[in-house]
Amino acid sequence: MNKSATGVLLVNLGTPEAPTPGAVRAFLRDFLSDPRVVEIPRLIWLCILYGVILPFRPRKVAHAYASIWTEQGSPLRVLTESLAARLQARLSAESGETAPKVAVAYTYGEPSVAHQLSVLREAGVERTLVLPLYPQYSATTTGSVYDQCAAVMKASRDIPDLVIQKHYYSRPDYVRALVNSIRTHRAQHPGADCLLFSFHGIPRRNVDLGDPYEQHCLHTARDVATILGLEEHQWRVSFQSRLGRAEWLKPYTDETLRQLPSEGIKRLDVICPAFAIDCLETLEEIDVENREVFLESGGEDYQYIPCLNDSEDQVFFLANLVAERLG
Numbered sequence: 001m002n003k004s005a006t007g008v009l010l011v012n013l014g015t016p017e018a019p020t021p022g023a024v025r026a027f028l029r030d031f032l033s034d035p036r037v038v039e040i041p042r043l044i045w046l047c048i049l050y051g052v053i054l055p056f057r058p059r060k061v062a063h064a065y066a067s068i069w070t071e072q073g074s075p076l077r078v079l080t081e082s083l084a085a086r087l088q089a090r091l092s093a094e095s096g097e098t099a100p101k102v103a104v105a106y107t108y109g110e111p112s113v114a115h116q117l118s119v120l121r122e123a124g125v126e127r128t129l130v131l132p133l134y135p136q137y138s139a140t141t142t143g144s145v146y147d148q149c150a151a152v153m154k155a156s157r158d159i160p161d162l163v164i165q166k167h168y169y170s171r172p173d174y175v176r177a178l179v180n181s182i183r184t185h186r187a188q189h190p191g192a193d194c195l196l197f198s199f200h201g202i203p204r205r206n207v208d209l210g211d212p213y214e215q216h217c218l219h220t221a222r223d224v225a226t227i228l229g230l231e232e233h234q235w236r237v238s239f240q241s242r243l244g245r246a247e248w249l250k251p252y253t254d255e256t257l258r259q260l261p262s263e264g265i266k267r268l269d270v271i272c273p274a275f276a277i278d279c280l281e282t283l284e285e286i287d288v289e290n291r292e293v294f295l296e297s298g299g300e301d302y303q304y305i306p307c308l309n310d311s312e313d314q315v316f317f318l319a320n321l322v323a324e325r326l327g
């Protein structure tokens with residue numbers, strides 16, 4: 001392995017090892033046991049998790065994963081690794097031997113943040129940019145990445161030199177990448193009445209307690225709409241993927257999709273800017289389940305615009321970000 005003084009650790013959420021109930025159960029146990037993800041009192045939550053969610057949800061969710069699984073594995077893992085390879089290729093083309101070494105870790109599952117930081121260190125990396133693939137900050141996602149870096153620090157005598165990217169929701173080059181992707185899509189599929197920005201939801205209470213996620217989402221959507229020159233009635237924001245009975249950020253995506261056709265919006269484009277990489281929540285929930293909701297409610301045309309994934313534009317702005325943060 002080449003010695004390299006700097007590194008980039010792309011961190012994504014994680015995904016089951018296989019589209020089976022057992023593997024999904026293991027993933028959900030790890031993920032939903034994180035107090036950053038679910039903040040309700042511990043004892044009550046553990047009863048719900050072990051008594052209601054883990055016995056029943058994995059079977060249903062495994063079926064959904066099976067419908068999007070590829071020969072290479074879970075789309076989230078395949079596309080995250082492809083993005084890392086393309087980012088590495090770009091950085092190496094720019095800087096040769098001295099380019100930062102790019103690695104991938106997952107908050108839940110393998111390889112972990114701790115493991116990859118030790119791999120980078122063994123490869124001679126002295127300074128690492130930890131880059132959670134969440135454009136909008138939330139304690140439920142990016143907060144956990146910080147926790148895992150802090151745990152590595154706490155367990156180290158010679159602590160690693162880490163730079164952590166808190167968010168990138170308002171970077172002009174990220175916004176521009178979304179705009180380009182929408183324009184490219186619309187050139188091939190013109191005629192939508194409206195563009196729906198569907199962000200992953202979080203509980204309303206988290207925002208009331210100070211999580212800036214909602215504000216970041218609204219900021220991204222407005223920036224994109226402004227550059228596209230959309231009028232107010234030509235774009236909407238909604239929040240998807242809620243779990244449980246508590247109130248989450250509103251309006252909910254599924255309710256919005258039921259409502260839009262009655263307002264005369266029959267042709268819709270949908271984009272999910274909270275996801276850097278396509279995954280279960282976009283490929284199945286948005287592109288399959290929610291498509292049905294819209295079409296069954298009187299909608300006529302529903303176009304899902306993919307995440308930035310391993311596109312040139314995503315690689316371009318991540319390379320800019322790396323250059324800025326690592327110098």
Ligand SMILES: C=CC1=C(C)c2cc3[nH]c(cc4nc(cc5[nH]c(cc1n2)c(C)c5CCC(=O)O)C(CCC(=O)O)=C4C)c(C)c3C=C
Nearest residue numbers: 013014015016061076138140141200202243274279280281
């Ligand atoms: C229970 C609370 C959850 C919060 C809060 C939450 C926030 C959140 N999640 C993402 C990104 C992803 N979530 C994904 C799947 C997923 N999310 C939850 C729950 C919460 N997410 C569950 C239970 C699941 C698993 C699937 C299911 O059981 O429905 C994924 C996809 C993983 C994949 O393998 O494809 C991503 C990515 C964000 C960005 C976010 C808050 C900002």
Ligand SMILES: [Fe+2]
Nearest residue numbers: 013200241281
């Ligand atoms: Fe989630």
Ligand SMILES: [Fe+2]
Nearest residue numbers: 241280281285
């Ligand atoms: Fe979902």
